[in-house]
Amino acid sequence: MNTRVGTIGNALPLVAGADPMIDPFGRAVTYLRVSVTDRCDFRCTYCMAENMTFLPKKDLLTLEELDRLCSAFIAKGVRKIRLTGGEPLVRKNIMYLVRQLGQKIGSGLDELTLTTNGSQLARNAEELYDCGVRRINVSLDTLDPDKFRKITRWGDFAKVMEGIDAAQKAGLKVKLNAVALKDFNDAEMPELLRFAHGRGMDLTVIETMPMGEIEEDRTDQYLPLSKLRADLEDQFTLADIDYQTGGPARYVRVEETGGRLGFITPMTHNFCESCNRVRLTCTGTLYMCLGQNDAADLRAALRATEDDALLHAAIDEAITRKPKGHDFIIDRTHNRPAVARHMSVTGG
Numbered sequence: 001m002n003t004r005v006g007t008i009g010n011a012l013p014l015v016a017g018a019d020p021m022i023d024p025f026g027r028a029v030t031y032l033r034v035s036v037t038d039r040c041d042f043r044c045t046y047c048m049a050e051n052m053t054f055l056p057k058k059d060l061l062t063l064e065e066l067d068r069l070c071s072a073f074i075a076k077g078v079r080k081i082r083l084t085g086g087e088p089l090v091r092k093n094i095m096y097l098v099r100q101l102g103q104k105i106g107s108g109l110d111e112l113t114l115t116t117n118g119s120q121l122a123r124n125a126e127e128l129y130d131c132g133v134r135r136i137n138v139s140l141d142t143l144d145p146d147k148f149r150k151i152t153r154w155g156d157f158a159k160v161m162e163g164i165d166a167a168q169k170a171g172l173k174v175k176l177n178a179v180a181l182k183d184f185n186d187a188e189m190p191e192l193l194r195f196a197h198g199r200g201m202d203l204t205v206i207e208t209m210p211m212g213e214i215e216e217d218r219t220d221q222y223l224p225l226s227k228l229r230a231d232l233e234d235q236f237t238l239a240d241i242d243y244q245t246g247g248p249a250r251y252v253r254v255e256e257t258g259g260r261l262g263f264i265t266p267m268t269h270n271f272c273e274s275c276n277r278v279r280l281t282c283t284g285t286l287y288m289c290l291g292q293n294d295a296a297d298l299r300a301a302l303r304a305t306e307d308d309a310l311l312h313a314a315i316d317e318a319i320t321r322k323p324k325g326h327d328f329i330i331d332r333t334h335n336r337p338a339v340a341r342h343m344s345v346t347g348g
């Protein structure tokens with residue numbers, strides 16, 4: 001049932017509780033991740049090469065265009081939007097988009113959230129809260145400032161800590177995301193866990209995915225989370241729980257700390273059967289799966305006419321192409337990634 005409750009600009013209906021889009025495998029698509037820029041002020045070794053070539057600024061959709069696209073997805077049943085990147089908070093004037101989208105919370109949209117490296121959070125936290133954001137993810141792979149510099153190449157650990165402090169002070173619920181990296185942070189996981197839970201934050205660990213050319217050898221970085229979990233169980237009691245955030249993590253309760261620990265395991269456990277997500281890039285390309293190359297160009301439909309009917313039709317057509325699952329296999333002979341684009345294009 002589509003219940004009209006107002007309009008945005010001159011055309012787009014705002015809907016409360018629009019029917020979700022259903023893909024060919026019966027999955028409801030209710031979650032849109034938007035990479036608002038491919039640029040970043042860090043160069044994490046598992047994510048990017050140090051000398052990245054970014055998109056020319058002229059190829060980017062404007063923030064108004066991104067707002068219109070997001071609104072079209074809300075009208076088509078998307079209930080959760082996550083802004084990501086690259087680093088979303090380095091996009092100029094990004095708070096304009098956050099504010100526009102925040103106004104849709106309660107009118108079709110249930111939640112607006114953000115994944116950030118935390119570098120710009122200290123100056124943005126209060127405004128994020130004011131715009132209606134209540135939960136954010138901050139990526140943090142280590143608590144050691146020297147290792148932090150090594151893994152991010154350009155990052156400043158103290159600034160990220162300031163950002164986390166400011167976010168919590170502003171009332172934002174923070175979840176930490178750590179990529180599990182063999183011989184880098186595996187031994188540090190108990191400390192990271194105690195830090196997160198001691199500050200009332202959930203922690204989610206992520207397996208590295210083979211996306212985009214980087215300068216390192218990915219097989220050197222890969223740490224199966226089944227191994228990490230077994231190691232943690234030497235020190236902690238982990239109880240599976242049924243907690244859901246709408247994302248792909250599976251959670252356990254850590255008895256000793258009382259906090260939650262999530263595992264995102266695209267490589268060892270196929271998380272595709274319950275996938276509710278699609279990913280929009282800052283040029284208007286829609287990826288129906290993080291781990292596949294097929295995509296739909298929504299920019300053409302967006303720019304062809306002010307009438308959203310064409311855009312809605314393009315979105316519907318794209319959803320008919322959502323594949324059953326990803327295909328992350330590293331080409332070990334040539335050490336090539338399974339997916340050529342970097343994570344910063346689609347934002348993880």
Ligand code: SAM
Nearest residue numbers: 047085086087115116117139177208209343348
């Ligand atoms: N810059 C922001 C940040 O770092 O949180 C948002 C974008 S970043 C691409 C989103 C998430 O993807 C981060 O948590 C990052 O650690 C993760 N990520 C990046 N490259 C990855 C890879 N190859 N495999 C697994 N996770 C990756």
Ligand code: SF4
Nearest residue numbers: 040042044047086117
């Ligand atoms: Fe930037 Fe995030 Fe990629 Fe690190 S993981 S380089 S912070 S986009």
